[in-house]
Amino acid sequence: MRAGMGKRISCIFSMSSFSALKSGITGICIQTFSAALFRRYLIWKEFGCGNIVYLAAITGIDPNLYEAASIDSAGRWRQTVHVTLPGIAPTIVLMTTLALGRILDAGFDQIFNLYSPIVYKTGDIIDTFTYRMAFESVRFGISTAAGLFKSAIGCFLIVMSYKAAYKFSGYRVF
Secondary structure (H helix, E strand, C coil): CHHHHHHHHHHHHCCCCHHHHHHCCCHHHHHHHHHHHHHHHHHHHHHHHHHHHHHHHHHCCCHHHHHHHHHCCCCHHHHHHHHHHHHHHHHHHHHHHHHHHCCCCCCHHHHHHCCCHHHHHHHCCHHHHHHHHHHHCCCHHHHHHHHHHHHHHHHHHHHHHHHHHHHHHCCCCC
């Protein structure tokens, strides 16, 4: 019964490659659609987590500011531009800075669950490359260098974004 379920799942993901369905290869569907699928998933996940943080920041804005803006005949758009955005500006800067530090992360756990030699060419990211070099090839030097490279780039981006945030908006974390 599981083999039949695997073929049905491959039908959903690889509608255009009927030769793969005839031969029973289900890895081709992952190879052709993995990048778009993972990008959509990561955008959806980050949107949900960021939405919670931004809503919490908006609830911290004093309601009297909105009332004063409406008395000054500001509509909803002007209230958003002149009250909400300046109120959540520190949160926007902080979340952008943290997102820049994670720019090289692509979701190791989601990719590793669907990872196989068939998709090495299209599905290999720094995290899976590091894992493969360390545990499959037992080349700890290359694995350590790749992980250090990723960490150094992330640290550099965080430092630069903190400096830019201080220069342009006067925002400082420490």
